[in-house]
Amino acid sequence: MQFESRRAGVIAVKAGMMQDWDEYGARVPLTVLWIDECTVVRHKHQQRDGVTSLVLGCSAKRPKQLHPRQLGEYAAAGVTPKRKLWECKVTEDALLPAGTVIGAAHFKAGQYLDISGVTKGKGFAGVMKRWNFAGQNATHGNTKHHRAPGSIGGRTDPGKVWKGKKMPGHLGCERVTFKNIWVYKVDPARNLLFVRGQVPGPQGSFVYVRDAFRWKWAERQAAQLPFPTFLGEALPEVQVARSDRQDPYRVYREDVGYFEADWKGD
Template sequence: MSGIIGKKIGMTTIFNNGAAVPCTVIEAGPCVVTQVRTEETDGYNAIQLGFGEKKEKRTTKALLGHFKKANTTPKRKLVEFKEFEKEFALGDTIKVEDVFVEGEFVDVSGNTKGKGFQGVVKRHGFGGVGQSTHGQHNRLRAPGSIGACSYPARVFKGLRMAGRMGNTKVTIQNLQVLKLFPEKNLIIVSGSVPGGKNGIVTLHK
C-alpha cells in the first residue's frame, strides 16, 4: 500500500541520541476500503480508502449506498491511492502498521491553516510605504502604487496584493517515521505537517 489517511493530533518533542527532535503525532487509520477501481471498469487501478466517522443524517443517500456496499459506516474523508503491493477486497481494514515501518521516509499532504483576508504586509512581507515621518500618517501598511497611468492603463495579472491567505493544499516531503504505536494507531514523524490540530492529512510513501 502506498499511503493512508490520518488526523493530526499535535506536535511534541522526542530525544534521539541526546538531541531534541521536533515531531508531529498523527492518528493514521484504521481506514476502510470503500471502493476498488480496476482497469476493466474504471480505466485504472486504485483503492479508495475511507477515514473518520460521519453522521448518517449528514450523508447523502448516494454516499450511504456507497458505504453500504463496503458494509461500513459513513466516513468523513475519502482518498484514492494508486500504488499498492497486494490485493485488497471491499470492506478490508488497513492499519498504520500495514503501510509504514519505522525509519522510512514519507510525504504528508494537508490543508494549511486559513488566515482569512490579509493585507500585503502579512501576506507578502511588504514593508509599507515610507516611515512614520515626512507627513506619512496612515500609510505604514499600505501596498503603494499598483500600476502606471495612461500606459498600460491596467493592473498586470499576478500582482501581489491583499487577499485570502492560507487554506491551501501543501505537501511536506521526506519526513522520517520516528516511531509507531500500532495499538493506538499512532505514527510519529519528524518535523511539522500542514494544518491545525484535528486536521485531516494523507501520508504517502
C-alpha cells in the same frame, strides 16, 4: 514489489505536537498523526474507470447524516460509514480488496513521507502578513500608508494590473504538500505515527499520508516496507528510528585532525 510499484496511503488525523530526544541528546520536534480506522471502501480499475486507485475512508459517521445512496455503497462494501474519503492512486499490484484496514504498521520508522493537508485559514490579510512585504517609510512625509503595498502598475503603459500581482486577500485554506517528512516513531498498537517537524492544518484536521515520491528507491527497498500493506495478525512492536543526521555535538580537533565524537566512538 517492483521498481514502478506505488503503495496506498492513509488518511490520518493531526493529533498535535510534542517533542523527544534522539540518541545524540538532540531535541526532535514531532507531530503526532492518528490513523482512525482507515479502510478501503472500493477500488477503481484502468479498464473500467480510466484510473487505478483506491477510495479510502477514515473515522466513523452516523448513518442519518448520509444519503441512502451513499449508505448503499458502504453496505455493498461491508464498511461502516466514513467521515472522510480520499481517492489514492496506486499501481495494479498494490490494489486491496474493499474492507481492508490500513493501520500504522503500513509504515516503518526511518522512512520518508509526503503529507498533504489544508492550511489554517487566517481570513483577509494585508500584503505585509500575506506576502512578507517590508512596508513603506515610517516617517519622512508618510501618512497612513505605512503598511500599504505601494505601486501596483504603470500608467498608460501597460495600462493595467498584471495578473498574479501580489495584493491583499484571503490567507490560508490552501491545499499544500510537505515532502520528505521523516518518520521518527511508529506505534502500531495505538495507530500513531510520530513525524519530524510540522504538517499542514490545525489540530484535529485530516491529512493525507503516503510514501515520499522522491525518496530514493534503494533506501525504500532497504526499509523493506510491507507490500501492499501489513496483513499479519500480530502487530509489531513500537519502532524508533535512529537519527538520519550527524551528531550535532561532535567537535573537530584541529590539533590532531579528527572529530572528537568519532574518536570517542573508536
